[in-house]
Amino acid sequence: MEFRNKPDQIQPGDICKGIVTGIMDFGVYVDLGDAEGLIDRLEISWKRQEDVSKILRAGQDVTVQVLDTEVKHGAIRLSLKALIPDPMLEFAQDKLGETIPVRVSRIGPIGVFAEVADGLSGLIFPRLPETDPDDPQRRLQVGDDFLVTVLRVNVYNRQIVLSLT
Missing domain, CATH: 2.40.50.140 (Nucleic acid-binding proteins)
Structure with missing residues (x-):
């Protein structure tokens, strides 16, 4: 997949494509091209999930919504569930x-x-x-x-x- 999301051009509310690069207890890291994002475990699904790896895997393509461009934990805040009806x-x-x-x-x-x-x-x-x-x-x-x-x-x-x- 060829994509480039420049960190200085990404805004809250943007929809971006990325690739899952790491799965942690607290969430999932996503490569957005020229920027890295983090989907907090609470932003992955509306359902309660004990094990994030049952939903996502490293190398998986994802479409996410940008929640905040202020870098926290070294990454931009992202959400999968924001794109799914509540x-x-x-x-x-x-x-x-x-x-x-x-x-x-x-x-x-x-x-x-x-x-x-x-x-x-x-x-x-x-x-x-x-x-x-x-x-x-x-x-x-x-x-x-x-x-x-x-x-x-x-x-x-x-x-x-x-x-x-």
Whole structure:
């Protein structure tokens, strides 16, 4: 691939092509031609990823958006996910107020987390009183399928609040 992105000509918001040159725990280095960029691990995908190497590999061609041209960690800040529609925004537009099927993904001290869409989880807060043995929420187990109502979606804080139906 023949490309040249001059560092002094790259601006925030620019879309650039590059080649992945290194994969680290904190992100991925990208050769932009005459400049080097860094995609922070949180800017790779909307989904939570523990292992960046499952998504990208050294030598892979990528198209990225420039977030900031101020050099940090020796590189320009880049994003892959900025070029992909936000699945939470789409979920909010389509599902807010709706009753939907979900699957329990984990149970924590603050409530039950359920997968509402690929890569998105919502939270069902515990009901009061907590001592009610007949509360169906107390019987939920990881992997259980059931119906919930989508009460609130906060795209900025990345939170989805659910209620058992």
